[in-house]
Amino acid sequence: MFLKAWCVDYSYSQRGTFVMDDRALQGLASLASWQEQSSALQYFEQLKQSADGWKLCAQAITEGSYEGNDHIKFFCLQVIEHYLRGRYLQSSQAEHELVRNLIGRLLQLQGTKPDKSFLKNKVSQVISLVFVVDYPRRWPAFYQDLLHTFSLGPLAVDMYLRVLLQIDSEVVDRDIAHTPQETERNTNIKDAMREQCVQRLADSWLQILNKYEASNTEVVCTCLEVIGKYISWIDIGLIANDKFVPVIIRFMSNQLLRESACDCIHDIISKGMDPIAKTKLVESFSDVLENIGVLNPSEDEDADFLAKMSKLINCMGVQLISSWQKLTKTNLQAAKDTLAAIESKVPLMFRFLGNEDDDVSGAVACFTTDYISLLKQMTPLSAKQRENIETLLIVVINKMKFDESYNFDHEGEDEAMFQEYRKQLKVIFNNLASLDEQLVLVTVHTLVTRTLSQWENMELKDIEVAITLLYNLGEALPTPVGQHFSGDPAKASAIHDMMRLLVTSRVSCQGHMIVMIHFFETVVRYDRFFQCEQQHIPDVLMAFMDERGFHHRNGQVRSRTAYLFSRFIKGLKSQVQNYIDDIFKQIGDLLTLNTPDNGYQHLLSNEDQLFLYETAGNLIVSSNFPPEKKGELMKQVLAPIAAKFTALMKKMVAEVDADKQLAYAHSINNAMALASRASKAFSNQLTMQHCGCEMVFVELMRMFVQAVSVPVHRQLIHVGVRQYLHRMVVCMEHEILPFVPIVLENLLKQPDTKELYDFLPLLNQIITKFKSAISPFLQEVFMPVVTTIFRVLTQPSDSLDQVALTEKRLLQKGYYSFLATIVANDVLDVLKNQEPQNLHEVLLTVVQGATDFPDPPSQKTCFNILRRLVGAWGGKDGLQGFPDFIYKNIIPACFIAPMKPDFDLRDAQTSLALGEMASCLKCVVDERGDEVVNFLFSDYLPTHQMSQPQAQEFCDALKSDSKLFRNYFKTFFTKAKS
Known part of the structure; x- marks a missing residue:
């Protein structure tokens, strides 16, 4: 009766006055010009704001005015959606009737004519928006009317299910944020549904599953998805019964339905409920699945289905462990039964965790980590549980190995996914180590010893995983940082043995990039080993500096080596004293300045060289050499910069090619950055003056400050100059003061908002350090600086230019900070004498x-x-x-x-x-x-x-x-x- 009412003529009180602007709608075509698209967008906004725009769109859809033009139909549905999300809540009874008629016509059309999926989804969304406003107050019979559309056939059933999914998104989905008003509305809707129609919905789902199992598997899959969504808040008994469960279990043997059935069972098991009831539910599903053989899939089973099954096993394990945790506080016998259920799932966990497909394996990771956490609470462990730990460790180690197809030279999406999966395995490995430290230590020791002692005959994946596991022990074992070789003698001895074998086995000659990177990472992680056995230092230093490290054919290895070498030297400053001269002989070619003239043919990038110059500075400053030799060595290190800097500036200014000119500017900036990094080795105890290096850096400063007057790429050059001056304020005393006026004078000639703001922290740093010594100079330049700041601040700028406005705001904040520094550092005479x-x-x-x-x-x-x-x-x-x-x-x-x-x-x-x-x-x-x-x-x-x-x-x-x-x-x- 209702369906017939819905099929009546769809009309408006002002029929004939509504006409769609076909010209504007041309902009929806895929090949429309920018102007046409803009016109369509304007028309869209007009219709949304118009009181009758949605009616015009509704009429166009229901009368089939644009049948065959999906873009226009979608456009109209969007206008209707905007109305339903906004003004419909306060609509009149007349408009409500129009909307009901529209819904009826939409359902009739969708039930009789096939449509594109994106249009079906939009229609279902429109219907769900009407539902959340009208049910149950204005439209209490919504579901009864919706169910009447079944007689139209499978297309109508498909739309019915899509509407239910959209209603779930609007009312239930916890991932969508809701206002307090929407939350209250949703609660009222669910309460009304439980009271009025949930039983009928469940009956309709069972009818769909049975009727379309053979004829329309897509509809059945959608229905299973709906059941999975709704089970979270309806009575579990409506689904977990003798009518539904056999049907869903039957689907597990149907290749077209089994993945959806698996997801549905997952959602049923995930439902919040009493822990004893949850255990019974999980076990009942487990038993029937075991009986039909799906828990023991063959090796060549479809990977997508196995991933679904792994996800289901993961859910069973996680839910059982959650129930066990609750029952241990309330019901010990029930907790014991639940623990037995958990242990019975562990073999399944091993089977799926060890699957060669990483997606299948990764899907059961949560069960694995939760099981380890459970075992941490068990004292003592049973023999079977200890066996489980050993089995799990072996599975994890085997799964950590790289696949043969892994592309180390061009890592893509597959490689990135494996690295993410490996992080999951690392978490499991670390948890196992905290559970049974001795087992993990002995297992890794055995593996590393066996692999590294015969690495020439081993595959790359085995060598790599052995070194990786040795490296991972550093954070997996509960040992304070750097104390792996003290404390527990057994632990220290085992890591000693493995490190000794790592550096003496010559595995560093294997050559593959991943082996070399892990080798150097491990050497640096356990640098305290070399304090105990210093005889190995020369071999490791040579590995850093020859074709295994800095001169490796792979750029990633060279880059990582530069960073790791700096850490290695910092950790072993005292132990490398006898090798400093040899080190400089080996790295001399790497300290050459990269410039456009040499075509950037160097082995290390500019960023990598920063670490190398810092390392060179550390070697010199921490050495036992007299100040004269330290100064000479520092001069040699910085000689490439001193030799080329002035020439580079001249070439930059003379260059007419914009790209080459910018390249010279970057090279100049890099030269100053390298000198700055070399100065980071100095400290309050080992000052620049104490080390005899002062004049080397003063000479460089004399060169660098000339760069502030260059007419091109000022900002880039000034960044380098300021960076260097910041370092010199830290490292020098009054020697720096004569250079500050040169920089400031140039800055005040051509004031720039950002340059002024960036310069003020340097001025604050100088004031803080030198205080009264800087006062006479500061008195002289104070007003010129202030005047320049306010001249820049008051320069007109576009009110829409957010970058300029932000820079001015920062400059004003910097100005107040500048004044605060003067006031706080006892140089008030600077102000008083103005x-x-x-x-x-x-x-x-x-x-x-x-x-x-x-x-x-x-x-x-x-x-x-x-x-x-x-x-x-x-x-x-x-x-x-x-x-x-x-x-x-x-x-x-x-x-x-x-x-x-x-x-x-x-x-x-x-x-x-x-x-x-x-x-x-x-x-x-x-x-x-x-x-x-x-x-x-x-x-x-x-x-x-x-x-x-x-x-x-x-x-x-x-x-x-x-x-x-x-x-x-x-x-x-x-x-x-x-």
């Missing part, structure tokens, strides 16, 4: 930052500056005129800033700024005494509509303890802004 008018304007910028700059950390900085200035100049013997500035500007700022609309007192950073304001006022009282309190009580607070009692309360709080006043201050403004 022209009074200039100083006044600078102080006003601080007040402006404290009150108007919408950045709480910067506001805090500004009030900190003001507080320190009050402490220095606010007393009776302070700076002339400054007390007047306090009363006119600083005190008002402490009241103006918190009252700004964007000053959010709930924000943590803003609270810190507010605390700094309170401290500033307290400091004013400390310096000016009752004079300030009288000013506030008699003059300032009354003019701001504060009653006499309120003003008295504020003044009393101001005279109290600092902590009490800060709390009062926050409460005061919270009330004032409420």
Whole structure:
């Protein structure tokens, strides 16, 4: 009866007035021009915003105006969807009837005419959106009406199932975020469904499974998916019964249905329920699956099905372990029965974990790790459980081996997937080590000894996994970092043996890139071994520097070796003293500067060379050589830079080809970066001056500062200069100071927002280190720097240029940080000796930052500056005129800033700024005494509509303890802004 009603003519009160804009719709065609696409997009927005746009689209679909044009039909459905997600919730009864008629017509069309899958999905989504608004209030018979469409045939059944899946997405899916209102709505919908129609839904599913098993497997698979979705919140008895289970189990023997049936069983078992009932449910499915033979698949079984089965076995194991954990606290006998069920699944876990297909193996990883966690709670372990641990370890080790098809030279998606899978195996391996440390240690020791002692006769995968397992022991065994060779004698002896065999077996001559990388990684991880057995150091050093390392044919090996060599040298500075000269002879060709002139033919990239120059610096500085030789060695290391730098600058400036000019700029920047990294070896104990290397770096600095005046690629060059100067501030004393004016002078000639911002931290670093020594120079350049900063800040820029706006904001923050550094480092004379008018304007910028700059950390900085200035100049013997500035500007700022609309007192950073304001006022009282309190009580607070009692309360709080006043201050403004 209802189906017949739905088939009536679909009409509107204004039929004939609706006409689709066919010209605009041309933009939906796949070959449409950009202009046509833009026009279609504009038309789409117009229809969405129009009150009757959805009706126009509904009429076009139901009347078949664009039958055969899928793009236009999808376009119309999107407009309808927009209406349903928005205005439909407040729709009139008349519009509700129109929507119901639309749904009826859509279901009739979908039940009689085949459509593309994406259109079916969109139609089902539209229907589900109507459902969540109308059910159960406006459309209580929704499911009854939906079920009536079955008579139309398999197409209608398919749409019915798609609608159910879409309803699950809208109402149940936990991966989709919902508002509190939507959550309440969804709860009401599910409650109504449980009461009114879930039984009928379940009956319809069983009918579909039986009716279409042979004729339409796609519909059956979709129905199984629906059951899997809905089982999470409906009564388990509706599905786990004598009617459904035999049907689903029967499907497990049907190649077209078994994967979907497997997923359905997985979802049924995953349902939350009482642990005893869960154990019975899992075991019942396990028994019937065992009886039909699907738990013992053949070796040549389809991998996709095996992956589904592995996922199912994983679910069984995880669910049983979860039940066991709950039952151990409440029912020991039931826990014992559940543990027996778990142990019976372990052979299945081994079978699937050991499958040659990684997807099949990886699907059971969670069961594996949970089982290990279970065994950690068992004391003592049974003989069978110990046997399980041994079996599991062997399976994991075998699965860690690379497949023969692995492409080491061009790693693609398959290789990336294997590496992710290997991470899962590593987690299992580490868990096994924490469960039975001795077993893992003995097993790995046996494997490494057997493999490395005869590596010439072993396959690559076996050699690689042996070295990898030795490396993994470093984090798998519960040993503090670097203490593998102390503590437990048995453990130390085993790792000693394996490391000794690694470096004496000559396996490093195997040559394959993966073996070499793992060899060097392992050598560095266990560098403490070489403190115990120093006789092996020469062989390992040679491996780093010959064709096995720096000169290997593979670039990945050379690159990784550069980094690992730096770590190796850092860890063994004392032990490599006798080999320093030999090392420099071997790496001399690698310290040559990469330039466009030599075609970048070097073995190491610029980034790799950074590690090598840092290593060279460490070798020199930590050596036992006298300062003269250290200086000579450092000069030799940096000679390629000194020899080529000036010439490179000239070539860059003269070059007319833009690409070559940029290449020269990068080379110049790299030269300065290399020199900077070489200086990282110096420390407070081993200073540059103490090591006799000072003049080498001073000469380089003299060259580098010339680069600030180059007319091209300024930013790139300046980055290198600043980086080098930052390092020299750390390493040198007053020798650096003459070079700062050169850089600053050039910077002020052609000010750039980013360059100014980037330079200020360097200036702050110099102030912090040299303090009064830099004061005379700073007094001279202070106002030019400030003037330049504000000239750049006030330059007009496009309001839509977010990059420019961000850079200006950063520069302003940098300016306040610059002033704070001056104030905090006892160089106030820099400010005090400025022209009074200039100083006044600078102080006003601080007040402006404290009150108007919408950045709480910067506001805090500004009030900190003001507080320190009050402490220095606010007393009776302070700076002339400054007390007047306090009363006119600083005190008002402490009241103006918190009252700004964007000053959010709930924000943590803003609270810190507010605390700094309170401290500033307290400091004013400390310096000016009752004079300030009288000013506030008699003059300032009354003019701001504060009653006499309120003003008295504020003044009393101001005279109290600092902590009490800060709390009062926050409460005061919270009330004032409420």
